[in-house]
Amino acid sequence: MKFYDALQLDPAILKQKIAACNTGREKTYYWIAMVARSVLIVAFAIVFISLLSGVFGADNTPLAVALFCIMLGIRFVNFEYCIGDSLVTLAAALAILVLAPSAAAVVPPVFLVPLHFTAFFALLCMTAQRPEMGNGGLYSFAYIYLTGNPVVGEALVRRGLLALAGYLICGTILFIKHRDQHKTTRFHQVMRKFDLSVPVHLWQLRMALGVSLVLTAGQVFGVERFMWMGFACASLLSEYPYSGNPTTRFRQRMVGAVAGSCAFFVLYLVTPEAFHTWMGPLGGLCLGFCADYRYKTAMNCFGALMLATGIYGLQGAVLLRIVDTLLGVTFGLVFAALFHRLAGVRFLPALDSSEGA
Template identity: 85%
Template sequence: MRFYDALQMDPSVLKRKISACDTGKEKAYYWTAIAVRSVLIVAFAIVFISLLSGVFGADNTPLAVALFCMMLGIRFVNFEYCIGDSLVALATVLAILVLVPSAAVVVPPVLLIPLHFTAFFALLYMTTQRPEMGNGGLYSFAYIYLTGNPVMGEDLVRRGLMALVGYLICGAILFAKHRHQHKTTRFHHVMGKFDLSQPVHLWQLRMALGVSLVMTAGQVFGVERFMWMGFACASLLSQYPYSGNTITRFRQRLVGAVAGSCAFFVLYLVTPEAFHPLMGPLGGLCLGFCTDYRYKMAMNCFGALMLGTGIYGLQGAVLLRIADTLLGVIFGLVFATLFHRLAAVRLLRPADADS
């Protein structure tokens, strides 16, 4: 296998190859691929995000982060319909990500649930026909992150311009990689297949409704850094295949958040101040080696807490991260249980009537 091909692989695939290796030389080859892959991704992220933030303003860094993630994901996963409709959908997705977070700041609270639900369901339906490919987690992250970091006025104009640049980049990748796929499938064909008896559509509905409710609750009750609560809830609801049992993901998310927050707290205290700005990239590097969900969540805490520490202080950021995660996973667990019971009643009713 060429080294370049190894760099394109997910760490889980590379680790399986390491387990199957017979010699130390082969193992070292794949471990080197994992390490180089992680370094390249973090380095490229720093350059890409810093460049866009420098041009369009630091307040628009969240969109730069979202565009970087979209750019990586769109190389491998398309929208499951023809390229023309996919490019229109991509433009619509970016418009939602730019406009809805700002709209959520000014609309009356009573309109927040329908606003979030409509926007988020549209995102999922346009981008995620196969949730197992990861698009659901990618675009839910982008929506929640940008909703937690809205901008207005001139910053909103600059965010729109950044989205245009992102569209040109992601659209070019989408066209280059996927233009020959799903040529006969139009988006209206996808819409015509909507059926809540199908697990994917039930998953989309649950995800959209749950995220819209938790985000609305966070905004209405003034929860500090409510997007952390949204991330935690979405992580439970994004699990696919669809299942009413989210207790395993509940434990994994909570354990990962607590472990990652505590590790950050200790490392922040024992390292010199000059090292602190590097803790975010360090988490990104370590994330490249992780395949277990709990470890991924722990490493994700580093970047989030690095930003949070500048706002709330070290202790405040760590406690807030854990508290928001706890609120989010509890909400997600309760919501998923209730939704599953209601959905089971609704979907089984016709069969019961026939019997």
Template identity: 80%
Template sequence: MKFYNALQMDPSILKGKIAACSTRQEKTYYWTAIAVRSALIVAFAIVFISVLSGVFGADNTPLAVALFCMMLGIRFVNFQYHIGDSLVTLAAVLAILVFVPSIAAVLPPVFLILLHFAAFFAVLFMTTQRPEMGNGGLYSFAYIYLTGNPVAGEALVRRGLLALVGYLICGAILFAKHRHQHKTTRFRQVVRESELSAPIFLWQLRMALGVSLVLTAGQAFGVQRFMWMGFACASLLSEYPYRGNAFPRFWQRIVGAVAGCCGFFIFYLVMPEALHPLMGPLGGLCLGFCTDYRYKTAMNCFGALMLATEIYGLTGAVMLRIVDTLLGVTFGLVFAAIFHQLVAIRFLPMPESE
């Protein structure tokens, strides 16, 4: 296998090849590919996000981060329908990501649940016809992250211009990589053939309703960094096919978050202050080696806590991350159980449960 081809593979696939290797040389080859892949992604992320933030303002860094993730994902996963329709829905998704968070920031709490549900369900429906490919997690991250970082006025204008740049980049990649696929499937056909009892529709409905409720609660009650609650809840609900028993992922999320927070706390104390800005990239670099959900959760804490520490201090940021995670996964666990029971009453047989 060419080294370039190895760089395109997911770490889980590369680790599978490592496990199948019979020689140390082969193992070293694939471990090197994992390391180089991770380093290149982090380096590209720093350059890409820094350039866009420099041009469109630091207050629009969250959209730059979301666009970077979308750009990586859209290379491999399309929307499962005609390229022309896909380009239209991509524009609609970006419009939602730009304007809905700003509207939600000024809307009375009583209207938030309807806004979040309609917007988030639309995003999932347009982008995630095959949840097992990971699009659901990608676009839910973007929606929640931007909801937690709204802008207004001139900054909103700059965010719109940044979204336009992002559309040109992601649209070009989508067209180049996927224009020959799903030529006979139109978006209107996807809408027409959707069934309430279909596993995909139920997954989209559960994700949209659960995340909308937790975001609404976080905003209405003024929870600090409420988007962390949203991330935790969405992570719990993003499994596909969904299960009535969400306890395994519930505990994995808690263990990963606590481990990541403790690791960040220790590293922050022992590392020289001049090296603190490197902790975010360090977490991203380590994330490139992770395939286990708990380890991914732990490494994701580093970048989030690095930013939050500047606002809340080290102890405050760590405690807030843990508390928000507990609130998010607890809400997700209860919501998943209730939703599963309602589905069991309405539709028989029930979706697979463990």
């Protein structure tokens, strides 16, 4: 395998190849690829996000982060319909990511659930026809992150311009990588086939409803850093194939959040202050070696806590991370059980019979 091709592989696949190697030289080759991949991604992320933040303002850094993630994902995963419709829906998705979070910050609470549900459900329908490929988690992360970091006025105009720049970058990659795929499939054809007895469509509905409810609850009750609740809840509901019992993901998320928060706390205390600004990139670097969901969750804590420590202090940020995660996964677990019970009356028997066929 060429070194460039090895750099494109997920850490889980690289670790499988390392385990299957017969010689130390082969193992070293793939370990070097894994290290290089992680370093290059973090370095590129710093340059890309810093550049866009410098041009469009630090208050729009969250969208720069989201665009970086979308850009990485769109190289490998398309929307499962023709390139013309895909480019249109990419523009629509970015418009939702710009406008809906800012609207949610100013509308009366009574409109929050309809707004979040409509925006998030549309986002999933446009981008996540195959949830197992990761688009559901990618665009849900972007929506929740931006909802927790809304802007208004002149900053919103700059956010729109940043989204336009992101569209030109991501749209170009989408066209180059996927223009010859799904040529005969149109977006409206996909939408006409919407049926809640189909697992992916039931998953989309549950995901959109659950996330819209947890975000609304966080905003209405004034939960600090409520987007962390949203991330935790979405992590349970994004699991695919559809399952009415996400208890395994519940435990993994909590274990990862507690372990990552405690590791950050200890490392922050024992390292010099000059090192603290690098703890976010350190988490990103370590993330490049993680294949297990628990470890990924732990490493994701580093960047989040680095930003929050400047606002809430070290102890406040760590405690808030753990509490918000607990609230989010508990909400997700209860919601998944209720949704499964209600959906089972009408939709799940048909779903089960279709899977058996």
